[in-house]
Amino acid sequence: GDSVTQMEGPVTLSEEACLTINCTYTATGYPSLFWYVQYPGEGLQLLLKATKADDKGSNKGFEATYRKETTSFHLEKGSVQVSDSAVYFCALRGSGGSNYKLTFGKGTLLTVNP
């Protein structure tokens, strides 16, 4: 079945540091890939998406590129802010019969210190 593996947290960075959160997936066909963010005490919000190979999703300074050859969708940001402190989830939506369903990674807690 489909699965998502993302780097274990927590990740603690200083403001303006570079961020990379690794995400790899296993799926048949051509899934769509997502990063969701969950701020403290809130539900999940879509951060960015990519629906086909080599697509780059971007939003709020975050980027991720859909790499089919390495089955990866790593999240990157060049300069993090305190307000980026949150839990980040990588997710995929299958292209076959299970395309109603999002499969999530376990989440990575990011803390950015001033």
Add this chain to the structure above:
Amino acid sequence: IAGITQAPTSQILAAGRRMTLRCTQDMRHNAMYWYRQDLGLGLRLIHYSNTAGTTGKGEVPDGYSVSRANTDDFPLTLASAVPSQTSVYFCASSEGTSGSYHEQFFGPGTRLTVL
């Protein structure tokens, strides 16, 4: 403000009691979902509904039931709660399930503790 509302925000429940978590969306989305979020496990799908009148089982359906009498509401019922159902529950919705992409929008969650 358009979106998804969930109730209650939090609840402490004795084991063996029945509990219904409520979820309402006003976006006229066809599809709705229930997830549970547990530390170290991410989000796991409990049940889903592609459209009003239909429901399906997700990854962890045991001990839970759902109904979808209309487009807007998708309640989740625990018939006889057990401590392992202590979790944060998120309701979500999307325009549909077919096609290349439909963003899922999430509610604020219900924190449930079963003692």
